[in-house]
Amino acid sequence: MKAKNIVFAGLFIALGALMPQVFHVLGGPGLGKMLLPMHLPVLIAGFMLNPPVALLVGILSPVCSFLYTGGSMPPVPTLYFMMIELGIYGFVASLCFEKYKLSIIVSLVLSMILGRVVHTCVFLFVTAVLGMTLPPALSIGAILGQSVPGIILQVVFIPPILYAMNKKGWLKRNDA
Known part of the structure; x- marks a missing residue:
C-alpha cells in the first residue's frame, strides 16, 4: 500500500470517528x-482510495469511534451493523468509480443503496436467528425514515465536494 493511501485512510478514519462527536455536541445524539x-468521510474515501482500503476505512471508522467514546457511540450491536454498512459504502463507491468507471453520482447512489440493503438484510437475518420480534419503532421503515435527512445531506453535499477534489486532481480518476 502506498504511503499516500495510508495517510488518507487514517485521515478518513479519524474524521469518521470524530465528526459524530461534533454533531452530538451541537445537537445531541439525535442529530x-x-x-x-460518519458516512460522509467513508463515502468520500471510496472515491480516493482503492476498494480494499476504502472497505477498511468503512469498517474501522465505527470501531475507532466506539473506542474513542469508551463504547458509547455507536453502541453494540449498532456498531456491528455500521461496520458492515460503511464497509460496503466505501468498497462499492470505490469499485464503481475506479473499476467500472461510473460517474460520481451513480457510484455514490449505488454504494448508498447497496450499503443500506446489506445492512437491512443482515439486520433481518440476525433478528430472525435470535427469534426477536421488534416493536414498530425499531422496524426497518422507522430506522430508514429517521435517516432520510442524512441521505439527502450525502446526495447534496458529497458530489460538489468530489467535483472540487477532482478539479484539484485528488480523485483516482480525472475524467469524472
Missing part, C-alpha cells in the same frame, strides 16, 4: 442518527 456524519 447524529439523523444526519449520519
Whole structure:
C-alpha cells in the first residue's frame, strides 16, 4: 500500500470517528442518527482510495469511534451493523468509480443503496436467528425514515465536494 493511501485512510478514519462527536455536541445524539456524519468521510474515501482500503476505512471508522467514546457511540450491536454498512459504502463507491468507471453520482447512489440493503438484510437475518420480534419503532421503515435527512445531506453535499477534489486532481480518476 502506498504511503499516500495510508495517510488518507487514517485521515478518513479519524474524521469518521470524530465528526459524530461534533454533531452530538451541537445537537445531541439525535442529530447524529439523523444526519449520519460518519458516512460522509467513508463515502468520500471510496472515491480516493482503492476498494480494499476504502472497505477498511468503512469498517474501522465505527470501531475507532466506539473506542474513542469508551463504547458509547455507536453502541453494540449498532456498531456491528455500521461496520458492515460503511464497509460496503466505501468498497462499492470505490469499485464503481475506479473499476467500472461510473460517474460520481451513480457510484455514490449505488454504494448508498447497496450499503443500506446489506445492512437491512443482515439486520433481518440476525433478528430472525435470535427469534426477536421488534416493536414498530425499531422496524426497518422507522430506522430508514429517521435517516432520510442524512441521505439527502450525502446526495447534496458529497458530489460538489468530489467535483472540487477532482478539479484539484485528488480523485483516482480525472475524467469524472
